[in-house]
Amino acid sequence: MTADFDTDSPREPMAVHEPGRRGSIVLVLLVAGGIVAVAIALMTLGRTQAQPYILGLLALLAMVGLFNLFAFAAGIIRFSDRAADDPVKGSIADQAYDGLAVTDPRGHIVYSNAAYLALTGAATPLDVRPVERVFIGNPDVSEAVFRLLKAAREGKRQQEEVRIAGTDGANGRWLRMRVRPLGGNTREAKYAVWSIADITRDRERQEDVFQELQHAIEYLDHAPCGFFSVSPVGDIVYVNATLANWLDHDLAEIGSGGLKLSDIVSGDGAALLTSIPPMPGEVKTEVFDIDLRMRGGKTMPVRLYHKLAFGADGVPGASRTLVISRARDERADPQRAAEVRFMRFFDHTPMAIATVDRSGAVVRANARYAKLAQSLNPESAAGKSIFRAVSERDRHLVIAAINQAAEGQGDIAPVEVMLEGAKERWGQFFVTSVEEDERDTEAAIVYLLETTERRALENQINQSQKMEMVGQLAGGIAHDFNNVLSAIMMATDFLLNAHKPTDPSFQDIMQIKQNANRAAALVRHLLAFSRKQTLRPQVLDLGESLSDIENLLKRLIGEKVKLEVVHGRDLWPIKVDLSQFEQVIVNLAVNARDAMPEGGKLTVRTANLAAEESAQLAYKGMPPADYVRIDISDTGTGIPADIVDKIFEPFFSTKEVGKGTGLGLSTVYGIVKQTGGFVYVDSEAGKGTSFHIFLPRHLAEPEIAPEVHATSGAPKETSAETKPRTDLTGQGTILLVEDEEGLRSLNARGLRSRGYSVIEASNGIEALEALEEKDGAVDLVVSDVVMPEMDGPTLLKAMRGRNPDLKIIFVSGYAEDAFEKSLPENQQFAFLPKPFTLSQLVAAVKETMAPS
Numbered sequence: 001m002t003a004d005f006d007t008d009s010p011r012e013p014m015a016v017h018e019p020g021r022r023g024s025i026v027l028v029l030l031v032a033g034g035i036v037a038v039a040i041a042l043m044t045l046g047r048t049q050a051q052p053y054i055l056g057l058l059a060l061l062a063m064v065g066l067f068n069l070f071a072f073a074a075g076i077i078r079f080s081d082r083a084a085d086d087p088v089k090g091s092i093a094d095q096a097y098d099g100l101a102v103t104d105p106r107g108h109i110v111y112s113n114a115a116y117l118a119l120t121g122a123a124t125p126l127d128v129r130p131v132e133r134v135f136i137g138n139p140d141v142s143e144a145v146f147r148l149l150k151a152a153r154e155g156k157r158q159q160e161e162v163r164i165a166g167t168d169g170a171n172g173r174w175l176r177m178r179v180r181p182l183g184g185n186t187r188e189a190k191y192a193v194w195s196i197a198d199i200t201r202d203r204e205r206q207e208d209v210f211q212e213l214q215h216a217i218e219y220l221d222h223a224p225c226g227f228f229s230v231s232p233v234g235d236i237v238y239v240n241a242t243l244a245n246w247l248d249h250d251l252a253e254i255g256s257g258g259l260k261l262s263d264i265v266s267g268d269g270a271a272l273l274t275s276i277p278p279m280p281g282e283v284k285t286e287v288f289d290i291d292l293r294m295r296g297g298k299t300m301p302v303r304l305y306h307k308l309a310f311g312a313d314g315v316p317g318a319s320r321t322l323v324i325s326r327a328r329d330e331r332a333d334p335q336r337a338a339e340v341r342f343m344r345f346f347d348h349t350p351m352a353i354a355t356v357d358r359s360g361a362v363v364r365a366n367a368r369y370a371k372l373a374q375s376l377n378p379e380s381a382a383g384k385s386i387f388r389a390v391s392e393r394d395r396h397l398v399i400a401a402i403n404q405a406a407e408g409q410g411d412i413a414p415v416e417v418m419l420e421g422a423k424e425r426w427g428q429f430f431v432t433s434v435e436e437d438e439r440d441t442e443a444a445i446v447y448l449l450e451t452t453e454r455r456a457l458e459n460q461i462n463q464s465q466k467m468e469m470v471g472q473l474a475g476g477i478a479h480d481f482n483n484v485l486s487a488i489m490m491a492t493d494f495l496l497n498a499h500k501p502t503d504p505s506f507q508d509i510m511q512i513k514q515n516a517n518r519a520a521a522l523v524r525h526l527l528a529f530s531r532k533q534t535l536r537p538q539v540l541d542l543g544e545s546l547s548d549i550e551n552l553l554k555r556l557i558g559e560k561v562k563l564e565v566v567h568g569r570d571l572w573p574i575k576v577d578l579s580q581f582e583q584v585i586v587n588l589a590v591n592a593r594d595a596m597p598e599g600g601k602l603t604v605r606t607a608n609l610a611a612e613e614s615a616q617l618a619y620k621g622m623p624p625a626d627y628v629r630i631d632i633s634d635t636g637t638g639i640p641a642d643i644v645d646k647i648f649e650p651f652f653s654t655k656e657v658g659k660g661t662g663l664g665l666s667t668v669y670g671i672v673k674q675t676g677g678f679v680y681v682d683s684e685a686g687k688g689t690s691f692h693i694f695l696p697r698h699l700a701e702p703e704i705a706p707e708v709h710a711t712s713g714a715p716k717e718t719s720a721e722t723k724p725r726t727d728l729t730g731q732g733t734i735l736l737v738e739d740e741e742g743l744r745s746l747n748a749r750g751l752r753s754r755g756y757s758v759i760e761a762s763n764g765i766e767a768l769e770a771l772e773e774k775d776g777a778v779d780l781v782v783s784d785v786v787m788p789e790m791d792g793p794t795l796l797k798a799m800r801g802r803n804p805d806l807k808i809i810f811v812s813g814y815a816e817d818a819f820e821k822s823l824p825e826n827q828q829f830a831f832l833p834k835p836f837t838l839s840q841l842v843a844a845v846k847e848t849m850a851p852s
Helices: 018-045 051-075 087-096 116-118 139-153 199-222 241-246 251-256 269-273 327-332 334-350 367-376 395-407 450-498 506-529 542-548 549-556 578-594 609-618 664-674 741-753 764-773 792-802 838-849
Strands: 100-103 109-112 160-164 173-182 192-200 226-230 234-241 283-293 299-309 319-323 352-354 362-365 414-421 424-433 445-451 539-541 561-566 576-578 598-611 626-633 677-682 690-694 733-737 757-762 780-784 807-812 830-833
Touching: 100 116, 109 424, 116 192, 139 160, 139 173, 139 192, 173 199, 226 241, 241 319, 251 269, 269 283, 269 367, 299 334, 334 367, 352 367, 362 367, 367 445, 395 414, 395 838, 424 450, 450 506, 450 741, 450 830, 539 542, 539 578, 542 549, 542 578, 542 598, 549 561, 549 578, 549 598, 576 578, 576 677, 576 690, 578 598, 578 664, 578 690, 664 677, 664 690, 733 741, 733 764, 741 757, 741 838, 757 764, 764 780, 764 792, 780 792, 780 838, 792 807, 807 838, 830 838
Parallel strands: 561 598, 733 757, 733 780, 780 807, 807 830
Antiparallel strands: 100 109, 100 192, 160 173, 173 192, 226 234, 226 319, 283 299, 299 319, 352 362, 352 445, 414 424, 424 445, 539 576, 598 626, 626 690, 677 690
């Protein structure tokens, strides 16, 4: 470790400023030599022209320069450095308290002060040794000295603290050794400054302070009461051993962090500790009687002396909280036990309680009120004044109730008001008066019960009832209106058959038919909302169905809106009514277009959603299952948060008058729900809207052989390759049962025109009588569902009792599932929804009467 240093030959100490002195000597020699050279040159060049006295002067200068050179070489003249003669700098280094030494690049000491000699044990300057030679052979110091030497060679600073063991049982000492380059922190520094300081006394003082701190911590840990400190963000930063033992927590685990105030305080008690209003520059101590929660979940009653210091800006620091257990008082002293039980009841009641004065200032409050005040607005003064917890709109109601209590009145009616805060919240205030001798400080006791969830539930129930009533109304109107439309459509068919296209009235008849079709579409909207429309579900490939209507969507949304359809891979089949499904997509696309008047992007995305994935979604009311998901997203104006829950209501619209019926989204909702799916919306004002539709995956089932379905009542589905029948004439006897006389006569006329024999009946009883007269010789019964005296299902049971093979077609403006539950199981029938045209009626009759 010392191979590069020659420390055996002592050298005379040299001034620290030797490099500066050598530089001055060289400068003087150069000046003197220059004078001599100039003088000789002038004498040589100007010998012929210069005056004698000039030549004499130059000769004199040359002689002075040469004399100085010879005098300096002989040692007669010496040059001194001003820095070396500076008494202040010399005294600072020589009389420094720390030992100082300067070494040259070879490790030889060129300077050392008296303190260095004393610390290294050198008697005279000739005995001085470098640091590595002083502590050679000492294993406790050698590693530190090696690091110092390495730093000195590299021109770096280094500090080490080492302990020197004492001899003959004497106490050792502590030294702080430092090294730094002289002239800057560079590897090119030639000299290094070493310093040694005795820090034994400082170490002893530190050990004494540490011992005292250990004693203080031991006293605090084993005190007969608990203690903890909590940060402003709710983290437990310290717990003494007594409290940790009470709560059955490991003290080491608590010290490692991660424990929150809410972890050790039961119920809403943590809100009390964090509800102290800020008071800049002050220290407050509050007393709280709450329950602490043990690790196993049990609770223990305690009294807290909670001390909190606030900074000048009002920000609280870490608390100092003393904990006194009241469990022993609860067992020993009946009076204190009653007090503890009352405080536990007061703090753990689910109702917020506060006592207030006439101005509404909160005198005392339980934990639930403190939590409620914080949840309304952490920055508000709801914890100080109960009036600040109430919306300004309803504040006068609470003020009036508290004034009545302050005057001693009883039986004050509860007040339900809107609470203050960013969100809509409601609360019911129950105000009671206090004893007369207590009214100087407390005017009333206020019990506050938040009713936000109850009102939301009431609104949902009211909305559900309203929608149910509207649905029933829509269904009833649809039934009667469908009868009228059926008669109009049937009459227009007769008129069209009787008039040629060149007839002037032909276009007027076509206009009537088109308006009738539009009216029928409006009725379907109403039935879709009430979920009582007739659906003709079929198994679809969702990707192909969307591709078929993609061009239609592009025309609907216009050129300003970009359409992007992203198809999922290997989509599962779904079973829906194709026309109704297309209506859902079209309605949502049109709404998205209206939300992007300046243009934007409409994205339709499809994907499979497995049951495991659907279970992880947070959508309410959707059970885990396999779904095909359809997301329709736009970049439009979005839906405000206050109306997003109302968009599926019938006749609700944000569009201008005349630009929307309000049935679009309600129709979407009704169609999706009637199909067995779910629809949800995510929207943010200014950022767009996304509708998420989940349709159940269709699993293939065995085909039913008969031409009519036993359960659904729908006619047999024809494949896409089947060519439509053009010959709609036929033979047979048809019993037509319809309570609307005009519609019955038109239907009978249409069937007779196609070759059928028709027997008319206005209700079920007449139909049974007609069947008896014909002795059951009827090929087909076409019957309305809703009729006076006897409805269609009852008529079916009676007729099937006489002739089990009798074929029947039900016609109705209601959905078929509205009455099929009243039918016996395994009954086969066909169904034709109103309104229908003459060709649709004749086609259904011929298909049903066709032999199996």
